Amino acid sequence: MKKFYLTIACVVIAISLQAQTVLKFQTHGLVAENINEMKITKYVEPGTEGMNVVWDFRNLELVQDFVGTLDHPEFSKGYSTFPETNTVLEEFGNLFYFKYDENSIEQHGFMSGRGVTTIIYDQPFVKMRYPFTYGSSFSGSFGGTYNNNERVLGTQQGTYTVTGDGMGTLMLPGNMVYENALRVKEVRSYTQTFSNTSYDVETVTYRWYINDHRFPILVLIKSTSTYGTGRTYVSTQAAYNPIKTTPLDITTTTQGYGLTAFPNPYHDQVNIRFNLDSNSEVNLSVFDLSGRLVKVLYSGNDDAGEKNFRFSAKEMGFSKGAYVVKLNVNGKEASQKIVEL
Numbered sequence: 001m002k003k004f005y006l007t008i009a010c011v012v013i014a015i016s017l018q019a020q021t022v023l024k025f026q027t028h029g030l031v032a033e034n035i036n037e038m039k040i041t042k043y044v045e046p047g048t049e050g051m052n053v054v055w056d057f058r059n060l061e062l063v064q065d066f067v068g069t070l071d072h073p074e075f076s077k078g079y080s081t082f083p084e085t086n087t088v089l090e091e092f093g094n095l096f097y098f099k100y101d102e103n104s105i106e107q108h109g110f111m112s113g114r115g116v117t118t119i120i121y122d123q124p125f126v127k128m129r130y131p132f133t134y135g136s137s138f139s140g141s142f143g144g145t146y147n148n149n150e151r152v153l154g155t156q157q158g159t160y161t162v163t164g165d166g167m168g169t170l171m172l173p174g175n176m177v178y179e180n181a182l183r184v185k186e187v188r189s190y191t192q193t194f195s196n197t198s199y200d201v202e203t204v205t206y207r208w209y210i211n212d213h214r215f216p217i218l219v220l221i222k223s224t225s226t227y228g229t230g231r232t233y234v235s236t237q238a239a240y241n242p243i244k245t246t247p248l249d250i251t252t253t254t255q256g257y258g259l260t261a262f263p264n265p266y267h268d269q270v271n272i273r274f275n276l277d278s279n280s281e282v283n284l285s286v287f288d289l290s291g292r293l294v295k296v297l298y299s300g301n302d303d304a305g306e307k308n309f310r311f312s313a314k315e316m317g318f319s320k321g322a323y324v325v326k327l328n329v330n331g332k333e334a335s336q337k338i339v340e341l
Contacts, residue, residue, distance in 0.1 A: 020167065021182035021211045023132040025102045028214055030127075032087045036068040036215045036241065043236035046206040046220050049183070051134065052319040053168035054341050055208070056265070057218065060173050060240060066092065068215075073097060078111040081118060085109075104129045109144070118147045125160055125188070134167040134182055146194070158190020158201075169322045169339055170208050170218060171265065172240055177339055178217060179289055179322050182209045199227045210243075217241040257334055259327050265339035269312040272297065274327055274334075276304045283328040286311055286338075294318060313340045 041060040047053065073079045073088045082088075082097040085108050089096040093113030099106050106124035111117070121144035129138050143157040166183030186205040191198050203223040207216035221237040258275040272284070284297040284307075295316060297309045313320060320340040327334045 020133055021180050021209055023128065023130060023182070023184075023209060025100070025105075025130045027211065028128075028209065029100055029130070030070055030087055030089060030098055030105055031100070032070050032072045034070040034214060036070070038066055038068065038219075038239040038241050040064050040066060041238045041240060043220060043222070043238040046183075047166075049165040049185070051167050052321045053166050053183075054171070054265075054320050054339065055166075055168065055181070055183070056171045056341060057240070058171050058173055058175060060238070062173070066239070077115050078109070078118070081111065081120065082109045098127070099124070102130065116149055119156065120144050120147060126162075127186075128162070132162075132164060132184070134164045137161065137163040142188075142190070146192075154192060154194035156190055156192050158188060160186065160188045162186045170210075171339070172218065174242075177265075177322065177337075178208075178210050180210065181217070183207070184209065184216075197228070199225055201225050213241070213243045215241055217243055257327060257329055259325070259334045259336050261325060261336045261338045264336075265341050267341050268314055269310050270338050270340070272309045272311060272325055272336075273306065275306050276302060276329065278304050280304075280329050281331075282307075283326075284309060285326050287324045287326060288318075289322055289324070294323060311338075 040063040042063060044057060044060065047055045068089055068091045070087055070089050073082060073085045076088050076095055078088070078095050078097060085097040085099045087098050087100060089098065095111040096107060097109045097111070099108055105127045107127050108121050108124050110119040121142055123141060123143040125142040126138065126140055139159065139161040141159050143155070145152050146154040146156065163185045164182060165185040168181060170178040170181035172178070184207045186207070188203045189200070191200050201223060203221065206220045208218040209216050218240045219238065223235045225233045258273070260273050261270050262273070264270060274284075276282070280302060281300075282302050283299045286294045286297065288294055294313070295311065297311060311325070313323065322337060322339050325336045325338055
């Protein structure tokens, strides 16, 4: 009997691990010959950290589209400056140079669109270590020089910390819902010095990833500069990726037996409705995303007609997030995913 329980526990753990998003070089590395399509939006606050979080960003306000391109550095004008790198990211004409292997990716430098201004890191910034998932973290120091036409203008010295600080359900415009999204928090704190004048900068970046897409599907960046006079300047950036994978569209309902859940997503309580054409054997249950049974709403024989039930994860002491409603009628099944905010 103990062996049986141990087997069940192992299966549950395996399902849970499969559900987590894990960043790997093979699936998420910034390798050449890839294109990243993004939509720039107005900045919003990043929300909370933790497990089973729901991040609702359906109301992001679109500003414009843009495309980032990863290519081989040897084809770029900055290759002679960064010969040790093996991939370059171009965004709005600016070039970001990286060196990667199967274990990590480092940023070695930056070049402006005209090639006049560069940042050369003699101590590179480590952007990612693989594999990386919720609870993973690493930190270090970085530093380099600002240059204009090969003349040194200033320096940059600081530290960085990268943490997998959240896992949960991400909601984007168009009622698109991405389950088991991993949020990566990157904090860079550094001092910039020009002509013997220094000021401090803290840049906090949040990126959300899923298993089946190489690039982040949402990025939020806030940078705060603090000057010697005490004056501060804050700049922000935000963009999301309309990925071509098929996430859950919560506006879609399953046709079987007219199974619907409304409102969806919902606060506190969701209404579940379906129809029976005749007297039938019915089981209506709610499961979490690992397949674990959360609650049996009804099980038994029921007459023809419209049926209504309610469900609340909060009332049962479960966390908010995504669940699956399964309806079995005379051995035939229909399902509907729901999201509790």
